[in-house]
Amino acid sequence: MTLRGAAIALGACAATLTRAALFSDRARLEAWQARRMRRWLRQTAGVEGLQDLPIMDRAALMAGFAAHNRLGLTAEAATAMAEGRAAPPPGHHVGLSTGTTSGVRMPYLISEAERFIWLGTILAKTLGLEALRRPRVAVALPRGSALYDAAGDGRALPLCFVSLGAGFSATLPALEGFAPDVLVAPPRYLGWLAGRRARLSPRRIYAAAEVLDPPERAAIRAGFPAARLGEIYMATEGLFAVSCGHGTLHLAEDRVHVELTEAGDGTLEPVVTDFTRRAQVMARYRTGDLVRLVSCPCGSPLRAVVVAGRVADRIGGIAPDVLRDAVLGAGARDFRLAQVGDETPVLTLPPGSETAGPRVALETLLGRAVTLQVARLAPPETTKLRRVMRSP
Ligand SMILES: [Zn+2]
Incomplete structure (x- = not known):
């Protein structure tokens, strides 16, 4: 400087x-x-x-x-x-x-x-x-x-x-x-x-x-x-x-x-x-x-x-923080929630995590089914971390 x-x-x-x-x-x-x-x-x-x-x-x-x-x-x-x-x-x-x-x-x-x-x-x-x-x-x-x-x-x-x-x-x-x-x-x-x-x-x-x-x-x-x-x-x-x-x-x-x-x-x-x-x-x-x-x-x-x-990351018109709090509040340690267009939202939880509670909480909130998958979740090193992400 x-x-x-x-x-x-x-x-x-x-x-x-x-x-x-x-x-x-x-x-x-x-x-x-x-x-x-x-x-x-x-x-x-x-x-x-x-x-x-x-x-x-x-x-x-x-x-x-x-x-x-x-x-x-x-x-x-x-x-x-x-x-x-x-x-x-x-x-x-x-x-x-x-x-x-x-x-x-x-x-x-x-x-x-x-x-x-x-x-x-x-x-x-x-x-x-x-x-x-x-x-x-x-x-x-x-x-x-x-x-x-x-x-x-x-x-x-x-x-x-x-x-x-x-x-x-x-x-x-x-x-x-x-x-x-x-x-x-x-x-x-x-x-x-x-x-x-x-x-x-x-x-x-x-x-x-x-x-x-x-x-x-x-x-x-x-x-x-x-x-x-x-x-x-x-x-x-x-x-x-x-x-x-x-x-x-x-x-x-x-x-x-x-x-x-x-x-x-x-x-x-x-x-x-x-x-x-x-x-x-x-x-x-x-x-x-x-x-x-x-x-x-x-x-x-x-x-x-x-x-x-x-x-742009709202899913079903619901703000990302509400979706996040529902999933974490139901016992998930971490998660990702992604939706492409109007397709079924995909909830990803880390291995060993409680799955039933977060899924039910989310489905209740969204009023629709979500696809559940289990995968290791590492923080992205070169892009922003968005736990809730919607893409066109
Ligand atoms: Zn202050």
């Missing part, structure tokens, strides 16, 4: 901490956000009000990519840059999302300054004032993350980025050698580390980029009993929420404006507008995620949520 990058990150970190202290109640937060939104909409999105912009999904964003970034890059040009076939514009980083349900990898454009602001914001939200004491932070994420490669010589901020692209075992020497105080990684990898009894003693662990399901939560707590466990809800499209000291996810409403649209079954789909980004306009972006509003005793004015899964 360059000194300038570190300075930007620390500045963003301090600003985030200051704002957190200032936003004593919801009204003050909303008034501040409305002012920032008005300015951003006028200067960056070129409109007067949010309602002047259409709600965008991934396909619309890809189709209109050139109109939504300051450099006028097409999706094809940006993809070529992200794949190393062309040089990115100076001072910018072009990456590709890891690709989830649709399989389409979406390019994104972020300026160097924005990348360090993102990093500083995450440090502030995860560590609070401790962030300014320069703890050793390791981030293990797939290559799609905009945070990736923001590391450097480590003098300004001791950061270590670990790629999961080469498999989990390949990461151990670098990670153990770095000895992080704080570890940010997908839950499937954290669960694997916990099971491997890795020689690590982080004080804080953050599950990121995937839903933190009960099996990983239990494994991480057992493997790292001294560490505080939290969550970061983020995607290549932005930083959406970070958990507080109580472990509850709070929307990052000091960075993104979040519209929560009804998605059925008690769930809401966040539609986000990132009013801190200028290189690429991310406005009214449909996340494709499902959340539920919850309450938190910490007193933060930022709304609290739990992530319930992906919109």
